[in-house]
Amino acid sequence: MIDILAWDWNLRVAIGNHAVTRPKARSLGLDYGRDFTIHGRVRAPREHRGKSIKVTLSPFGPKVRFGRGALQNVGKLTILPEGSVFEFEAVLMLPEAAIASTASSLASTWKHLQIKIHDVRPSGAEASAYFFQASIHPNLEAWANAD
Structure with missing residues (x-):
């Protein structure tokens, strides 16, 4: 479980490789996209x-x-190497259809992110699911607040 401290909705622009860039993201040879970044x-x-x-x-x-x-x-x-700005990094896939509601909910309601992982290895893990929450569910209070 992660406490959301800050977020941004970034615009990413790069020279596109049209063989792998989806058609909607192409404009004059550029590959662009809007990713959410959460700290x-x-x-x-x-x-x-x-x-x-x-x-x-x-x-x-x-x-x-x-x-x-x-x-x-x-x-x-x-798991990032020692000396990195962050200790962990996650990349999660978000359906395009959920972009507007994600921006609205991050701005107004969501305070926590829970990532369900599997295939754990020394370098990290795979994510099979993730959930955003406005508050910690009572069933998870002891786990999330354990000392």
Whole structure:
């Protein structure tokens, strides 16, 4: 579980590779996109409490598929090397259709982000799901606030 400290809705512009850039994101040879960047602090599990994390919500279009024969995860969590600005970094996929409601909810309601991980290894883990919350659910209070 992560406490959301700050967020931004960035515009990313780069020289595009039209072979891999989706058509809606192309303009005059440029690849552009709008990613959400969240700066947070780990609340739980307890052994990582207080560590900093940068989370990028990267929008994807309707052609992306999940499940059997397609993507198996919604993102990944990486442990960053010592001396980095953040101790963890996560990149999570966000449906394009959820961009407006995500911006509105981050600005008004959401205070916590919970990432469900699996396939944990020394460099990080895969993310199978994530959830935003305005408050900590009573069933998770002891876990999120354990000393």
